[in-house]
């Protein structure tokens with residue numbers, strides 16, 4: 001999978017829909033992710049984009065990096081505006097004012113615009129079942145306004161509003177789990193993604209576009225100034241987030257969990273944390289607390305990702321038997337291939 005990911009970008013169109021010349025910091029993981037997402041979305045999309053870094057760096061009047069219909073909206077209402085666009089397109093189609101061609105409606109916002117102030121708009125749009133794709137670019141703080149904490153800032157990270165000092169070592173709450181929150185709306189598709197795994201990211205965007213109804217994609221977006229890392233390390237940090245299990249890559253499709261980038265043995269979280277200035281005041285006890293939580297959540301994810309079909313298997317179906325007793329004892333799942341009556 002990782003080798004394929006190295007070449008994935010070559011399988012994408014050479015056309016840029018997020019044009020160069022924007023003002024993002026060098027090494028901005030969010031800008032890399034946005035560029036890939038836009039290539040996957042293509043031209044036939046209308047995007048509502050909340051205030052945040054990507055809006056600030058891409059739209060200084062009279063210039064724009066956006067080669068698509070793109071609307072800047074307030075911090076709090078990207079999902080509400082996307083809902084309106086989707087409903088409007090539906091009405092125009094019904095009245096015969098536009099043809100039946102598929103136009104993807106999308107919304108994008110940072111973790112602040114998603115997990116904090118835009119959460120009610122997002123929840124409403126998911127609950128109403130709008131046919132749209134929402135992308136959250138999670139750089140784990142309010143970056144464009146000067147690195148203030150958000151509810152998606154990880155435990156122990158120093159920001160200007162969760163400073164590390166003699167009393168505390170940074171943020172004292174755990175990162176809000178947006179995947180659980182969005183999945184609890186029973187939407188057809190939700191997934192995590194990362195610019196370090198472009199093939200996986202592009203596949204998920206395409207799946208989200210094809211989904212009828214709401215799709216939510218949560219993209220890890222390393223931020224060199226906010227995380228206290230060098231520009232050239234940002235994609236490597238995104239990769240380490242996946243390899244440590246801090247940010248697993250998975251999807252929830254019609255309620256079924258699937259880990260899309262398997263990690264056989266997790267790398268210790270310390271290796272990820274110690275490379276970042278925002279975690280430099282962490283005590284060894286806090287690192288241990290983070291490690292334990294990551295292990296617990298990884299095990300939960302593994303267990304959720306197992307095939308737990310509640311339907312009685314078809315007797316005519318072919319059973320794939322374990323090859324050894326060891327496999328049986330290891331609790332490996334043996335699938336029943338669907339029979340001819342399916």
Ligand SMILES: Cc1ncc(C[n+]2csc(CCOP(=O)(O)OP(=O)(O)O)c2C)c(N)n1
Nearest residue numbers: 051052053075110111112113141142143144
């Ligand atoms: C209602 C409201 N409150 C506060 C602000 C100021 N503001 C603009 S962008 C922003 C932070 C955005 O953070 P995030 O969504 O995480 O995006 P990032 O800049 O990190 O990409 C804030 C606080 C605002 N524009 N509107």
Ligand code: SF4
Nearest residue numbers: 024025028053143223
């Ligand atoms: S502050 Fe961070 S997220 Fe914003 S443009 Fe710079 S690197 Fe990207």
